[in-house]
Amino acid sequence: MPAISLTAGKETSSLRAKVEYPAALTSNLEQGAFEGGRVSPVEQKLRAAFVQALGLPPTMDVTQLAYGGDERWDSVAHMQLVAAIESAFDIMLDIDDVIDLSSYPKAIEILGKYGVAC
Numbered sequence: 001m002p003a004i005s006l007t008a009g010k011e012t013s014s015l016r017a018k019v020e021y022p023a024a025l026t027s028n029l030e031q032g033a034f035e036g037g038r039v040s041p042v043e044q045k046l047r048a049a050f051v052q053a054l055g056l057p058p059t060m061d062v063t064q065l066a067y068g069g070d071e072r073w074d075s076v077a078h079m080q081l082v083a084a085i086e087s088a089f090d091i092m093l094d095i096d097d098v099i100d101l102s103s104y105p106k107a108i109e110i111l112g113k114y115g116v117a118c
Contacts, residue, residue, distance in 0.1 A: 082101065
């Protein structure tokens with residue numbers, strides 16, 4: 001299980017989550033456990049966010065996941081995923097992007113809006 005800590009901004013009404021992933025998970029990702037090859041550091045972070053937030057096996061291919069397509073991706077897990085992505089990439093998603101986050105490919109598209117290239 002990851003270590004999750006929340007901090008609230010004093011000058012704004014923001015809430016930030018910092019997620020630290022277990023070494024076994026990041027090790028599997030670094031070894032390209034999903035595709036049998038190397039993935040970019042950005043994709044490693046994104047895949048780790050999906051795996052951890054949705055409680056998926058570290059070797060699961062997350063590239064085909066879609067909201068509602070897996071029973072583990074419910075509304076609570078969705079918000080955990082949002083927090084994990086925000087923490088991993090040090091961004092704050094707009095509410096429209098939180099709502100639009102419906103699949104792994106969509107997550108890559110959304111990250112692009114924040115200057116994060118996969």
